[in-house]
Each structure stands twice: as C-alpha cells, then as structure tokens.
Amino acid sequence: MTQGATQTSDLVLVIDDDPSMRKALGNLLDSVGLGCLALASPEGLKAVDLTGRVACLVLDVRMPGCNGLDFHEAFAHEHPAIPVIFITGHGDVPMSVRAMKGGAIEFLTKPFREQDLLDAIYVGLAQSRQHQTKGQESDDLRRRYASLSPREREVMAMIVDDGLQTKQIAARLGLSEITVKLCRSALMKKLGAASQVDLGMAAERLKAS
Template sequence: MSERPKSSRDPAAGDDPVVFIVDDDPSMRRSLTNLLRTVGLRVEALGSAQEMLRCELPDQPSCMVLDIRLPGLSGLDLQVDLAKANVHIPIIFITGHGDIPMTVRAMKGGAVDFLTKPFRDQDLLDAVAAAIERDRKRRDSEKSLADMRARFETLTPREREVLALVASGLMNKQVAAELGLAEITVKLYRGQIMRKMRARSLADLVRMAETLGIRPAKPGVQT
C-alpha cells in the first residue's frame, strides 16, 4: 500500500479534513498515517519541509503534524516561513529531543501543541481534533468577513457616509445636519443600508462597521 493516500489535490478526495504529516522517518509517517486513518481523516505524508512548501493546501479544514528536526529546513523554520507566506495551517509539533526553548518558540509561533516522543495515540488525536476545529473556525470567520465586505461594496457612496456616521453614534437628525439632508432622507438611507448589509438591528450594523473598520470621513474629506 502506498504511504501517501489519495492526494488532497484530487477533487474526488472529498471535503473531509486533511492532516499533513511532515517527518523524515518513514516508519513514523506510516504509523501516524495509519492512526489518523482509523478516525476517518485524510492524510498527506511528507518527508521534508521543502516538500510541504511545494504542496498545494486544500480548501478545507486542515492541520499539520510536524517534526522539529528535519533534514534541511527545520520544523521551526518551516513554521516561520509559512507565517511569512500568510499560511495559517495549525501546527502540532512532535519531537524526540524537545527542550524548553524549542517549546516556547513553537507555542509563541502559534502551535496548537508540542508533543514529545513517545506520546500517547490519544494525545495526538486530541491535538489534531483541536487543530482542525481551530482551522474550521478561522475559515468560517474569514468567509463571514469576506461576505460582509462584499455586502458593503453594494452600498452607494452616500450610503457609506450615512453608515459611518450612524455607526459613530450619531442620531438621524445629527446625521442629517452633518450631510445637509432631510431627516426622513437619512431614515430611508438607513433602511436601505440595513437591508443591503443584512443587519438584524442597529447594534448588529454597528458591529459590522467596527469589524470592517468603517469610520466617518474627516471634515472636508470626500468619502
């Protein structure tokens, strides 16, 4: 049986979470692959950090089980390179030679866990489950933000002005005075904004504005 199962780049592989194993020890890769498959996870087993850097990440929740000591680029260096490339795959470090400085560096870099060999199977499975859940939440949050930005792009320039002022805490009559509009016109704009942004309440709309970093234009500056 091939050590690497169906590639995560294969469309037929489905949308199940993917675990990348990066370890230069073939027996460890086989052992971890078999363990993770027992809980229904798809696995990509790689022998070096360079292979991981060349690998196309799947568009679904994933994580990496990464050995600290690797030929060429180390696991810790790979963590840094991925962060620089804005790749946010959660990492679980494994090592037979762990020490406190390594552990601190890994965890400060955002690692989910740091396991010293030999570790219990359940400890690894628990760490992988936590890592996949973290990645799933990140993806959901990014999708929600992208959807919110797309809705904001549908607003007219005037609606964006009104949104910024409303979100800053001004009442309708104050917004009207600020923009030289009738108060009823501001109310109409506000209703259109609520509908386009799919805001359930004013508080919801204010939260969206804060998330998007919307602020009123400075006096004399066109929005």
C-alpha cells in the same frame, strides 16, 4: 494523499523524514477517518493548495537540511489558519518553549500516546475551522459593504462615527428625513444589520479586517 483526503474534507498534513513514522501516522489517521497527506520534507507543501482548507500540520522538529522550528515561523506567517503540532525524538525545554511561543498547539516527544496526538489534532482542526469561518464571514461583510452606494456609506459613517440621528443627518446633507430613513433602511438590509448595535459591530469588524 491517503484515501478520504479530498479537497473538501479536513486535512492533516504530516511532515517527517522517517518513512515508518509517516506510514504509522497515516494508518492512525485513516483509522479515525481523517484525511492525511504525509510528506518527507516541507518542500512537498509547495505543490499543495491550502487556500480555504481546514487543516493542521504535524511537524517533525529535526529533519535533514531543515529545522522544523524555523520552517514553522515562515509557515505560520503564510498560513495562519493552519495550527501546528510538533513531534520530536530529541526534544528539550528551550525547544518546546520556542515552539509554543511560536503558536504551536502541542509539542510531543516520541514515543507519544496516539490519543494525545489525536486530541491535539482535533483541537487543531477545530481552531482551523473557526479561523476559516471567521475569514469567510469577514469576506462576506466586505462584499456587502462594497455594495453600498456612496450616499449609503456617508449615512452609515454619520450614524456610526458621529452618532447622529435621522433628523441631524437630514439637516447636514440637505435631504428630507424620509430620504435618510430609506437610505438607512437600505444600508442596514445590505449589511444584514437588524439594529444600530448590529451596525456598529459591523463597522468595527470592517475596521479590523
């Protein structure tokens, strides 16, 4: 791992069987202050904890005993928050089409302009950061929802799913309107919802997560 590639920094993973290419890419990334982990094959990734990391992967298409396109399919399924940039010395149209359909953000043929690679890496890191942020927000929302009492969840469902007003909820549950208002206020505070619209949006995010 090059200097600066800490457990809290953005990380660029490079997988290429060519030592000179790994060295060149490592030097390039160091020169712009990006942490880099350069590996000769995908096997090296097994020892790397990528959980919660903002990262992107620069991947060679053809390596001894490994097809980068096949590896990408498995990697993307396991690490959807880490975008992939392909580099190759022997690219063709079908290969690039398959890569892009698989979710790659760029397909560069060697020799490529350093700036083209850096531009793709910055896009990849931005996408990874956005994905990680959304994941953290979803985790936080699920924790907030888990803190609701059974009664609060029941009232929330009647508000969001049934569209009932306080008086209607009170009648259905056999509670006073004041009790329902207090329950509604408590659940909205726990979920960080300032309005019924916010509450509805929170419910939709919970369903989607």
